[in-house]
Amino acid sequence: MAQTHMMRYAAISASASGSKNFCAFYGVYNSLHPISTKKDVMKNITLLLILTLISCKSTLLAQSTGEISGVIYDSLSGEEIPGANVYVEVDGEKIGGTTDINGCFTIKSLKPGLYDVKVSFIGYVTQTVVDIKVFANQVTSLYDIKLIEDTLPKGCYGGPLFQNKNASKFETSGQEIHNLPYR
Secondary structure: OOOHHHHHHHHHHHHHHOOOOHHHHHHHHHOOOOOOOOOHHHHHHHHHHHHHHHHHHHHHHHHOOOEHHHHHEEEOOOEEEOOEEEEEEEOEEEEEEOOOOOEEEEEEEEEEEEEEEEEEEOOEOOOOEEEEEOOOOOOEEEEEEEEOOOOOOOOOOOOOOOOOOOOOOOOOHHHHHHOOOOE
8 A cells, every 4th residue: 555655656746847757657557556436337337237138138049049951852753852942931021042952951040930831943833841840949850841743734835825827837948048138
């Protein structure tokens, strides 16, 4: 205690003599031995409390979600289907993605509850797996989703789009096209 008093005294006396080193000396002394007031302590406690609450909230939110994962197969060949669209609808918004090269998918950050998983791919019938239950901090696995190839009724292909009975047949050769004037 006596030493602290002497240091301050030396700093004050140096200031009285007009020395410019007073501020530097007193600043170094103050940073090594800060004088805490009740206001400073309350400010530090409040800041610490806010940071603790923020970190706890993010930890709690991260732990309260689950995942759905699985593999999509072709029903006939049994091969995985890469690039298939897999999603769930949450409040009118589609959440999901596409399968990787091995036909695998994962839908993350789902709140616990029941979901309908929809799977679609060009040339296949869209499949819906209903009432998939998601639990917090767990992965719900769907490893047997098989897409069925889409078969259209006969007559959808093979004919012209428009049939005009009064149309005449027009044929041309490559040479006739070659002889057309350029514009």
